[in-house]
Amino acid sequence: xxxxxxxxxxxxxxxxxxxxxxxxxxxxxxxxxxxxxxxxxxxxxxxxxxxxxxxxxxxxxxxxxxxxxxxxxxxxxxxxxxxxxxxxxxxxxxxxxxxxxxxxxxxxxxxxxxxxxxxxxxxxxxxxxxxxxxxxxxxxxxxxxxxxxxxxxxxxxxxxxxxxxxxxxxxxxxxxxxxxxxxxxxxxxxxxxxxxxxxxxxxxxxxxxxxxxxxxxxxxxxxxxxxxxxxxxxxxxxxxxxxxxxxxxxxxxxxxxxxxxxxxxxxxxxxxxxxxxxxxxxxxxxxxxxxxxxxxxxxxxxxxxxxxxxxxxxxxxxxxxxxxxxxxxxxxxxxxxxxxxxxxxxxxxxxxxxxxxxxxxxxxxxxxxxxxxxxxxxxxxxxxxxxxxxxxxxxxxxxxxxxxxxxxxxxxxxxxxxxxxxxxxxxx
Numbered sequence: 456x457x458x459x460x461x462x463x464x465x466x467x468x469x470x471x472x473x474x475x476x477x478x479x480x481x482x483x484x485x486x487x488x489x490x491x492x493x494x495x496x497x498x499x500x501x502x503x504x505x506x507x508x509x510x511x512x513x514x515x516x517x518x519x520x521x522x523x524x525x526x527x528x529x530x531x532x533x534x535x536x537x538x539x540x541x542x543x544x545x546x547x548x549x550x551x552x553x554x555x556x557x558x559x560x561x562x563x564x565x566x567x568x569x570x571x572x573x574x575x576x577x578x579x580x581x582x583x584x585x586x587x588x589x590x591x592x593x594x595x596x597x598x599x600x601x602x603x604x605x606x607x608x609x610x611x612x613x614x615x616x617x618x619x620x621x622x623x624x625x626x627x628x629x630x631x632x633x634x635x636x637x638x639x640x641x642x643x644x645x646x647x648x649x650x651x652x653x654x655x656x657x658x659x660x661x662x663x664x665x666x667x668x669x670x671x672x673x674x675x676x677x678x679x680x681x682x683x684x685x686x687x688x689x690x691x692x693x694x695x696x697x698x699x700x701x702x703x704x705x706x707x708x709x710x711x712x713x714x715x716x717x718x719x720x721x722x723x724x725x726x727x728x729x730x731x732x733x734x735x736x737x738x739x740x741x742x743x744x745x746x747x748x749x750x751x752x753x754x755x756x757x758x759x760x761x762x763x764x765x766x767x768x769x770x771x772x773x774x775x776x777x778x779x780x781x782x783x784x785x786x787x788x789x790x791x792x793x794x795x796x797x798x799x800x801x802x803x804x805x806x807x808x809x810x811x812x813x814x815x816x817x818x819x820x821x822x823x824x825x826x827x828x829x830x831x832x833x834x835x836x837x838x839x840x841x842x843x844x845x846x847x848x849x850x851x852x853x854x855x856x857x858x859x860x861x862x863x864x865x866x867x868x869x870x871x872x873x874x875x876x877x878x879x880x881x882x883x
Contacts, residue, residue, distance in 0.1 A: 457623040458589060472562065482725055485541045492559040500556065500598070503615035504533035506577035509840060510559055511543040512722075512762075513787060514583040519550060519607055520662045520862050521581070526554055528866065531683055535575055542724060542762065548873055549763040549849065565587040572598055582606050585613065589623060592630040601632040601872045606659040607645065609639045610785065610806045614644040615746050625649030634874060635865055638810045643772065647864055656868070657861035660790045665766065670795075673770025680749050681716055686773050686838055689718040689797075691765060692787040693778035697802075698730050699826040700781050702737050712838050716750060720759035721789070724777060727760040734758070770797045774837055774844060776800045779807075789815060793851030798837055798844040800824060809840030814858070820851030823863075 473490065480487030483604040509515045515538065523673040525534055533865040537560040538544045538550070547557045561571040568591050580595055580602045580721055587604075595602050607615075628634075628650040636642035637654040642653045666672075681687055688708075690701045698719070705717050706752060721730045727743075734741045739755040742748060744764070751758055759768050769775060775792035775800060785807030792799050815821035822831045837844045 457620055458626070461589060461623065463566065465562070469562065469564070470734035471651070473636070479725075483541065485545075489559060493562055493567075495561040495567040497558040497561075497571055497574045498556075500533055500535065501580045502573045502576035503527065504535055504556075504575070505579060505581065506535045506537070506575065507581045507583065508537045508586060509539040509543060509547075509583040510538060510560075510586055512546045514538075515543050515546040515550070516663075517660050517789075518583050520664060521605065521659060522551065522555065524862060524866055525869070528870075529835045532578075535577060535581065540596065545762050563590045563593070565590050565594065566744070568594045579603065579869065583868065584608055587617075587624075587627050593599060594629050595776050596630040599876070602630065602867075603868060603872060604634045606637055606656075606861065607634045607653075608807065609644040609648075610809070611644070612806060614648065621648070627794050628640065631870060633879060634805070635861075635868060637861075639809070654868075656864035657858065658790075659860045659861045659865065660788055660811070661855050662860070662862040663791065663794060663855075665794060669766060669770050670765055671793075675774075676767060677771040681718075681800070682750060685716045686715050686841070687718055687771060688774045688776070688834060689720065689768055689770065689777045689792075691718075691720045691759075691778055691792070692722040693719065693730075694722055694782045694784050695726065696782040697778050698733055699737060700830070701776065701778075702739070703827040704733065704736070704831040704834065705739075706757075708838070711835055715838070716754070716757060716879050717755065718757045718759060718764060718772055720768060724760070724762065727758065731758050731760070731881065766791060766795070772797060773800055774834065775842060780804050781826075786816045790855050793820060793848070794855045796845070796848035796852050798822070798847040799851060800830065800833060802830075814854050815851055818850045818854045820821055820847045820854060 476486050476490055484799050488880055507518055510519045533553045536547050536555045536557050539560050561567045570595055574777050577600060585608055628648060634645050634650050636652045637655055637658040639655050642655050645653045709715055721727055731741050734756045740753050740755050741756045742750050742757055743758045744761045769792045775797040777787050777789050779787045780802035783804045786801060786805035789801060789811055790798050790806055793815055801813055801823055803825050822833050824833055
């Protein structure tokens with residue numbers, strides 16, 4: 456009955472979803488393009504490929520070590536990467552190009568998913584983090600396609616939500632071949648909901664491999680765009696409701712550090728213009744990355760209005776604040792700046808990155824703040840002694856290095872699933 460209600464609601468919402476794509480296309484025509492893929496009309500692919508689903512930018516970046524390893528290990532297999540968002544799509548295209556095939560994930564309607572699977576014909580499905588869609592999982596199970604939930608996480612809040620629909624949740628989890636959880640607490644929450652096959656493999660984000668020349672590129676950006684003598688603070692992946700608090704903290708800190716430059720990077724491209732306008736309203740002179748010109752001594756804000764350059768921006772900074780944490784979004788990846796040796800700050804809402812943030816706090820490699828005032832005080836203290844920030848950054852890098860290994864564990868499971876599926880096909 457719950458599945459019938461769920462499908463009925465999706466059919467009712469489908470016209471609204473398509474209208475929303477058209478509406479968002481007013482600002483960015485990319486939302487209107489390739490809409491047929493969302494209805495399952497993917498380009499036909501040869502059978503036996505590997506399919507990875509990563510919702511948006513964060514999941515794509517987390518999946519990159521796995522995708523690159525699969526490309527190396529299975530060079531004769533096609534690799535399909537699906538995303539849900541336009542920004543995720545662009546991240547795939549910019550970082551992987553033609554090495555993979557990319558389409559949008561289908562809406563979770565029975566006929567739509569059936570069409571998608573018939574046209575793409577994957578051998579296995581690897582779904583990043585916590586994208587649990589009842590019809591997609593059921594159709595994969597019916598078609599004999601093994602499903603691995605990789606880098607799986609489940610916050611307490613999400614677990615409570617699934618617990619309100621226990622039969623549907625348990626049914627979905629029964630259709631999954633294996634859940635590879637980030638931590639034991641994530642695994643316990645999945646098991647409590649009825650997942651029969653859960654293993655702890657660790658967080659794939661620890662296995663991020665930085666380009667060899669990233670630090671050099673960051674320093675070059677700093678010399679050419681910012682000025683080497685200025686301290687640089689990056690506020691990354693910010694959401695609506697956070698930018699004003701960040702600018703308030705910035706105003707307070709600049710009383711003692713008037714040459715401080717903030718590198719402000721909104722999470723979503725559709726907010727670039729409004730955040731730039733907000734900065735100007737607060738009296739700050741702004742230069743945008745897209746303008747491709749250097750900051751002047753009067754420039755206070757460098758707006759990172761580009762895609763795929765966040766790691767480069769981290770490499771050009773002295774201190775990092777990770778957004779999505781002052782607003783109740785759940786935080787973003789704190790391991791990227793830690794791996795680059797930056798002291799990391801974040802707000803109180805880190806339920807999507809609980810374990811990673813706690814490990815950095817325990818190592819005294821990060822600081823958790825509650826509001827703009829506390830953010831300003833902590834920044835002021837770190838700027839007064841940049842060496843203590845460098846020491847904290849070194850501790851953070853050690854935390855990341857110490858907890859690598861999820862990639863190797865996932866590759867073992869994927870190999871076993873491919874071989875098991877091949878054996879079943881040979882027998883049949």
